[in-house]
Amino acid sequence: MNTQILVVEDEPAIGELIAVNLRHAGFSPTLAPDVTSARRHIDAALPDLIVLDWMLPDASGIDLARRLRAESRTREVPILMLTARAQESDKLSGFEAGADDYVTKPFSPRELIARVRALLRRASPAANDEVVEIAGLRLDPQTFRVTGDGTPISLSPTEFKLLHYLMKNPDRVLSRARLLDKVWGDHVYIEERTVDVHVRRLRVALQPTGHDRLIETVRGGGYRALPA
Numbered sequence: 096m097n098t099q100i101l102v103v104e105d106e107p108a109i110g111e112l113i114a115v116n117l118r119h120a121g122f123s124p125t126l127a128p129d130v131t132s133a134r135r136h137i138d139a140a141l142p143d144l145i146v147l148d149w150m151l152p153d154a155s156g157i158d159l160a161r162r163l164r165a166e167s168r169t170r171e172v173p174i175l176m177l178t179a180r181a182q183e184s185d186k187l188s189g190f191e192a193g194a195d196d197y198v199t200k201p202f203s204p205r206e207l208i209a210r211v212r213a214l215l216r217r218a219s220p221a222a223n224d225e226v227v228e229i230a231g232l233r234l235d236p237q238t239f240r241v242t243g244d245g246t247p248i249s250l251s252p253t254e255f256k257l258l259h260y261l262m263k264n265p266d267r268v269l270s271r272a273r274l275l276d277k278v279w280g281d282h283v284y285i286e287e288r289t290v291d292v293h294v295r296r297l298r299v300a301l302q303p304t305g306h307d308r309l310i311e312t313v314r315g316g317g318y319r320a321l322p323a
């Protein structure tokens with residue numbers, strides 16, 4: 096899947112330089128020249144990472160970072176701050192606002208790409224590839240295999256991702272909005288009841304081994320994978 100990176104930068108030459116380098120490194124960059132258009136992009140589709148300039152025409156990047164950290168939907172998106180200011184105190188306020196890392200202008204594109212890669216690695220640690228198992232239901236993300244008490248279970252890619260996310264977060268109530276973000280890659284034009292449709296299909300697939308009962312519907316909340 097393409098890694099979507101939102102680049103919020105008001106200086107066209109710098110924005111373009113970053114975008115070209117990101118694209119060259121295999122990422123899919125989108126440019127936003129100010130906080131307002133950044134918000135619009137973020138509302139439409141949650142990016143995998145945000146490169147955020149500090150000084151922007153309509154509001155400061157720090158304000159945007161702070162607001163993103165305060166909202167559950169955007170809280171976990173890695174933020175790489177970009178700024179011409181080099182003072183220690185400014186770096187500190189950047190981190191306090193929620194930036195994960197910091198690059199000072201002028202920067203080398205190679206350094207920027209290295210920081211982006213490091214942040215993405217941190218955001219999706221190798222733990223994502225670990226086998227998860229609950230009460231005899233076993234899912235292996237590396238081989239895309241699911242078994243119930245040793246019996247192979249066939250799932251569509253979406254149902255596989257959905258089950259994986261539920262099993263990685265056992266005993267936690269996961270809202271439909273959150274599941275859409277995490278499993279569908281956050282396209283807000285997908286209706287929340289899409290989640291219900293896929294949960295229903297997932298339950299049907301898990302029924303033969305009785306593992307459908309591991310997925311609980313939480314009234315008014317969403318879904319929860321019961322712990323073992």
Ligand code: CA
Pocket residue numbers: 104105106148149150151
């Ligand atoms: Ca700027």
